[in-house]
Amino acid sequence: MDIRFNQAEARYDGRIVLHPLTLSLTERRIGIIGLNGSGKTTFARMINGLVSPTSGSVTVNGLDTVKDLDRSRAQTGFIFQNPQNQIILPLLKDDIALGLKAQKLSKTEVDQAVTAILARFGIGHLADRRAHELSGGELQLAAFASVLVSGPQILIMDEPTNQLDLKNRNLVERTIDELSEDVIVISHDLPLVAGLDRLLLFHEGRIAADGRPEEVIARYREIAG
Numbered sequence: 001m002d003i004r005f006n007q008a009e010a011r012y013d014g015r016i017v018l019h020p021l022t023l024s025l026t027e028r029r030i031g032i033i034g035l036n037g038s039g040k041t042t043f044a045r046m047i048n049g050l051v052s053p054t055s056g057s058v059t060v061n062g063l064d065t066v067k068d069l070d071r072s073r074a075q076t077g078f079i080f081q082n083p084q085n086q087i088i089l090p091l092l093k094d095d096i097a098l099g100l101k102a103q104k105l106s107k108t109e110v111d112q113a114v115t116a117i118l119a120r121f122g123i124g125h126l127a128d129r130r131a132h133e134l135s136g137g138e139l140q141l142a143a144f145a146s147v148l149v150s151g152p153q154i155l156i157m158d159e160p161t162n163q164l165d166l167k168n169r170n171l172v173e174r175t176i177d178e179l180s181e182d183v184i185v186i187s188h189d190l191p192l193v194a195g196l197d198r199l200l201l202f203h204e205g206r207i208a209a210d211g212r213p214e215e216v217i218a219r220y221r222e223i224a225g
């Protein structure tokens with residue numbers, strides 16, 4: 001991945017939530033930690049253009065998230081904090097097919113792509129199930145399939161293990177480990193982020209630590225008190 005923040009700032013209703021930030025993200029697997037309200041989700045939403053910088057700019061693989069929103073957004077997939085909100089259409093297979101709408105494929109090509117992505121995550125048997133009938137772990141795998149079917153290079157996840165029991169949490173960790181896509185993961189699950197290439201610690205809208213996970217987690221423990 002090649003993500004650059006150039007003096008990028010974010011405000012909501014004039015209130016600053018991300019102080020002007022300059023950094024580049026080029027590692028394959030990056031984690032984000034920090035207290036509630038520290039700006040993690042805002043930072044992630046700026047990467048996929050859901051939040052525009054109030055000053056400065058953000059580019060993803062060289063594409064500006066404001067001037068080139070559509071092409072820039074196609075670089076990333078975003079798994080929201082509540083995967084319930086990810087699946088829009090009742091049947092999982094229809095929802096996943098929706099992710100391919102922009103690509104002008106034939107019905108056969110769409111069916112093949114949906115079958116292939118469900119198989120990749122081992123959930124082919126869920127194709128005709130309704131999203132609200134899925135368990136937490138199934139829902140999270142369905143969210144992976146629904147977001148990755150369109151082929152983004154970078155997957156951004158906002159607290160993907162938050163609501164899961166230990167078994168499903170472990171399943172999601174293994175799934176993330178095996179992804180061929182680059183990964184940005186926001187999490188309070190410290191064992192999940194401990195093995196990543198780089199960790200960012202947000203605190204009060206700024207980056208308080210950035211580097212190897214052990215050091216950044218140690219700083220987080222100091223801040224949390």
Ligand SMILES: Nc1ncnc2c1ncn2[C@@H]1O[C@H](COP(=O)(O)OP(=O)(O)O)[C@@H](O)[C@H]1O
Pocket residue numbers: 012013017034035036037038039040041042043202
């Ligand atoms: N849509 C919004 N409108 C107004 N304030 C918001 C909005 N989203 C987040 N905030 C505020 O911005 C700050 C950072 O929030 P957020 O990025 O969600 O933090 P985190 O993900 O680290 O918990 C918080 O003070 C939060 O209340």
Ligand SMILES: [Mg+2]
Pocket residue numbers: 040041042158
């Ligand atoms: Mg958040």
